[in-house]
Amino acid sequence: MFTRPHQAGFLLENFMKVHGPYDCADGRKRMQIIRDDGSKTSKSYAKFLYEQKYGEIPDGMEVDHINDDYTDDRIDNLQVISKLDNIMKSVKPAPMTDCICPECNKEFKREARVIRHKQGKRKNAGPFCSKKCSGRRNQRIQAGLC
Numbered sequence: 001m002f003t004r005p006h007q008a009g010f011l012l013e014n015f016m017k018v019h020g021p022y023d024c025a026d027g028r029k030r031m032q033i034i035r036d037d038g039s040k041t042s043k044s045y046a047k048f049l050y051e052q053k054y055g056e057i058p059d060g061m062e063v064d065h066i067n068d069d070y071t072d073d074r075i076d077n078l079q080v081i082s083k084l085d086n087i088m089k090s091v092k093p094a095p096m097t098d099c100i101c102p103e104c105n106k107e108f109k110r111e112a113r114v115i116r117h118k119q120g121k122r123k124n125a126g127p128f129c130s131k132k133c134s135g136r137r138n139q140r141i142q143a144g145l146c
């Protein structure tokens with residue numbers, strides 16, 4: 001538990017007491033903050049630590065774990081980046097699989113998870129290289145040709 005810091009120029013939002021850090025279900029830690037007016041709020045432990053050292057984080061910016069380990073709240077592992085950059089950082093490219101279109105024999109790449117989903121359902125389910133090939137195959141299936 002922390003109490004209000006006394007040092008002049010110590011930049012923190014007004015608070016009376018800070019409790020924590022508390023472990024959250026996802027492995028992150030959070031701090032509970034009780035403001036001067038008695039209202040409660042919470043913020044990530046990472047953000048709390050960063051603000052303790054460097055001051056308040058501007059709107060639209062977030063504290064990011066550089067090594068992507070959300071449990072690693074060492075100050076050296078924290079950086080401030082924009083919300084958008086944080087989202088982009090968390091988006092990993094989907095693993096791709098080489099495929100051969102059963103309709104035109106063209107080689108193409110498709111997200112692996114899409115193919116797993118389709119496999120085993122139906123012999124003619126594809127994946128096809130394009131909507132055009134998929135459509136052609138469907139027309140022949142409907143015409144009873146395959």
Ligand SMILES: [Zn+2]
Binds near residue numbers: 102104105106130133
């Ligand atoms: Zn094709």
